[in-house]
Amino acid sequence: MTAALTSTLAKSSVRTATRRRRRPEAFTVISIIGVTTFMVICLIPFWMIVSGSFTDEQTLATTGYSLIPRPFSISAYKLIFTGPTLLGAYAASVFITVVGTALALACTSGLSWVIARRLPYVSRPLSVFAYIPMLFTGGLVPLYLLVTQYLKLQNSYFAVILPLLVAPFLVFIQVSAFRQLPEEILDSARVDGAGEMQIFFRIGLPLSKPILAVVGLFYAVHYWNEWFTALLFMSDVHKFPLPLLLQNLISNVSFSQMLPTAAEQSTPVYQLRLALTVVTIGPILLAYPFAQRYFVKGITLGATKG
Amino acid sequence: MTDHSTGPATRRRGALRGSLWLGLLALPAVAFFLVFSYAPMAGLVVAFKEFDISKGIFGSPWNGLDNFRYFFSSGDAGRILLNTLLLNVLFLAATLAAGVTLALMLNELRGRYFKRVAQSTIFFPYFVSPVVIAIMLQVLLSGPAGSGGAVNDALAGFGLPTVSWYTEPGPWPWILTAVKVWQLGGYMSVIFLAAITSIPEDVYEAGQIDGASRAQMAFRITLPLLKPTAAVLLVLGVGRIFYGDFGTIYAIVGDNGTLFPTTDVIDTYVFRSLRQIGDFGTTAAIGLFQSVVGFVLVATAVLIQRRYSKETSLL
Numbered sequence: 001m002t003a004a005l006t007s008t009l010a011k012s013s014v015r016t017a018t019r020r021r022r023r024p025e026a027f028t029v030i031s032i033i034g035v036t037t038f039m040v041i042c043l044i045p046f047w048m049i050v051s052g053s054f055t056d057e058q059t060l061a062t063t064g065y066s067l068i069p070r071p072f073s074i075s076a077y078k079l080i081f082t083g084p085t086l087l088g089a090y091a092a093s094v095f096i097t098v099v100g101t102a103l104a105l106a107c108t109s110g111l112s113w114v115i116a117r118r119l120p121y122v123s124r125p126l127s128v129f130a131y132i133p134m135l136f137t138g139g140l141v142p143l144y145l146l147v148t149q150y151l152k153l154q155n156s157y158f159a160v161i162l163p164l165l166v167a168p169f170l171v172f173i174q175v176s177a178f179r180q181l182p183e184e185i186l187d188s189a190r191v192d193g194a195g196e197m198q199i200f201f202r203i204g205l206p207l208s209k210p211i212l213a214v215v216g217l218f219y220a221v222h223y224w225n226e227w228f229t230a231l232l233f234m235s236d237v238h239k240f241p242l243p244l245l246l247q248n249l250i251s252n253v254s255f256s257q258m259l260p261t262a263a264e265q266s267t268p269v270y271q272l273r274l275a276l277t278v279v280t281i282g283p284i285l286l287a288y289p290f291a292q293r294y295f296v297k298g299i300t301l302g303a304t305k306g
Numbered sequence: 307m308t309d310h311s312t313g314p315a316t317r318r319r320g321a322l323r324g325s326l327w328l329g330l331l332a333l334p335a336v337a338f339f340l341v342f343s344y345a346p347m348a349g350l351v352v353a354f355k356e357f358d359i360s361k362g363i364f365g366s367p368w369n370g371l372d373n374f375r376y377f378f379s380s381g382d383a384g385r386i387l388l389n390t391l392l393l394n395v396l397f398l399a400a401t402l403a404a405g406v407t408l409a410l411m412l413n414e415l416r417g418r419y420f421k422r423v424a425q426s427t428i429f430f431p432y433f434v435s436p437v438v439i440a441i442m443l444q445v446l447l448s449g450p451a452g453s454g455g456a457v458n459d460a461l462a463g464f465g466l467p468t469v470s471w472y473t474e475p476g477p478w479p480w481i482l483t484a485v486k487v488w489q490l491g492g493y494m495s496v497i498f499l500a501a502i503t504s505i506p507e508d509v510y511e512a513g514q515i516d517g518a519s520r521a522q523m524a525f526r527i528t529l530p531l532l533k534p535t536a537a538v539l540l541v542l543g544v545g546r547i548f549y550g551d552f553g554t555i556y557a558i559v560g561d562n563g564t565l566f567p568t569t570d571v572i573d574t575y576v577f578r579s580l581r582q583i584g585d586f587g588t589t590a591a592i593g594l595f596q597s598v599v600g601f602v603l604v605a606t607a608v609l610i611q612r613r614y615s616k617e618t619s620l621l
Binding site: 027030032036039042048052106108110111113114119129132133136138140142143144145146149162163224227243244246247273277280281284288291295296299300 | 328331362363407408411414429441446576
């Protein structure tokens with residue numbers, strides 16, 4: 001009786017306390033300032049790139065970068081969208097991303113489903129099989145020899161796609177998501193005479209659309225940004241994906257000679273570099289509002305799973 | 307044997323057939339792991355061979371531990387191992403600290419809309435390619451003509467001496483750490499925020515009754531309760547401590563030899579010697595060394611973590 005009374009009292013006092021608290025405390029103020037500062041730091045480098053990409057090359061060279069593009073110039077973008085090299089790189093990146101994500105998602109889903117079903121003698125060994133590569137890898141040299149000497153994939157987009165096809169971490173995220181599907185639905189399908197394949201394709205996958213989106217996005221971002229395998233295995237400039245082309249523009253200014261030039265004018269190398277950067281981030285920005293929500297869901301799932 | 311028979315034997319056979327079909331689903335991924343994860347592990351025998359590309363991996367003659375001896379007796383080994391460990395410890399400590407701090411701060415934000423915008427904004431750098439980060443860094447540190455840059459402009463504005471960043475190896479561990487915090491701070495904070503939301507509300511109510519301020523609640527309640535999550539992330543990070551985060555470091559530093567004293571790590575070193583010298587044996591030996599030490603580190607970390615907090619163990 002007394003305990004109940006004190007607890008109600010406590011609750012009501014808590015409620016009035018929360019309601020009364022109008023003036024934010026010091027820590028809250030510090031937090032708002034801290035978060036805002038970090039937000040600005042996150043955005044400034046990006047904004048400088050955007051601003052620089054619209055700034056005239058001459059101005060860039062003499063007065064450096066500024067937060068407002070003056071004089072405003074779109075010559076770099078004109079070059080990008082008229083030259084075949086850059087459009088080619090874009091096409092290469094799109095191909096790698098689309099095909100890579102589709103294949104990766106298919107492989108990951110298939111494996112995860114089998115692990116998630118907890119089949120005796122199958123699921124557990126399979127999950128160990130997928131876990132070991134997280135702990136121990138062969139390293140760069142054997143992979144390099146494999147791709148160049150045995151598979152002969154140099155200058156093929158599949159040299160970028162295949163080595164990264166299945167990420168063990170994402171397999172485990174998928175497994176835990178598949179395990180959350182209600183068993184009753186699968187059982188009732190089984191009673192209705194559905195085969196294992198039918199259950200997977202007609203019930204398992206459609207019910208798992210959110211997690212497929214999460215895992216697909218992880219793969220898509222990964223493939224879109226991937227440049228290491230491209231650097232290793234691509235030497236044909238005309239097949240470079242975007243990040244590798246960008247990297248070449250950084251390290252090798254003379255590379256810009258490949259780009260189309262307007263008659264007398266010299267190529268606006270630095271402006272072009274920045275414009276190309278903006279163009280590279282572009283698709284990610286477009287997908288961002290949608291992607292970020294799913295990403296948060298994905299890493300939250302991965303974190304609580306761990 | 308008819309279609310209508312329903313003995314346990316047929317049912318078992320049916321289940322087996324079901325498993326076979328299921329096995330088919332796993333097949334592509336299994337093939338991937340065999341070819342791209344397990345075959346390279348076998349390929350590590352190159353580390354013990356005097357590799358000759360014309361003879362192939364298995365035709366090349368053995369040379370025992372020569373490759374290892376060559377690497378460890380070269381002047382590079384100590385510097386590279388030290389850089390790798392130092393940079394990774396810096397990265398791990400800084401990103402974890404930034405993640406926790408940001409999560410605690412985000413947790414203080416009351417306005418729903420502001421909180422969401424803030425979270426989206428600080429998460430954004432996670433999507434940015436290392437190559438793009440390298441370009442951003444150039445804008446900040448070097449400017450188009452190889453001198454200047456936004457940071458130097460600011461330094462000059464305060465009357466401070468400017469720095470020629472790309473020829474000065476000293477500050478680079480800190481610059482790279484800042485890059486990592488920029489890139490992963492938001493990502494880490496999301497993980498910690500998820501952990502914060504799973505803390506039961508009555509813990510905070512009790513704190514409020516005791517008259518705790520917001521700061522006290524953050525440091526006395528939230529922070530200790532985030533320990534298990536931090537431990538998991540730490541173990542995961544320790545497992546990667548011997549890998550140099552090649553993508554970011556190579557994109558930023560590239561072949562700029564001036565910066566090697568502080569930025570050259572195992573992965574970049576291996577890549578360079580493979581590309582420029584083509585010494586497969588030695589680079590494979592370094593890779594094997596890296597894998598073994600990495601494995602020992604992660605195993606130790608998991609064991610230690612398991613001893614202290616069973617319920618959050620990874621394995």
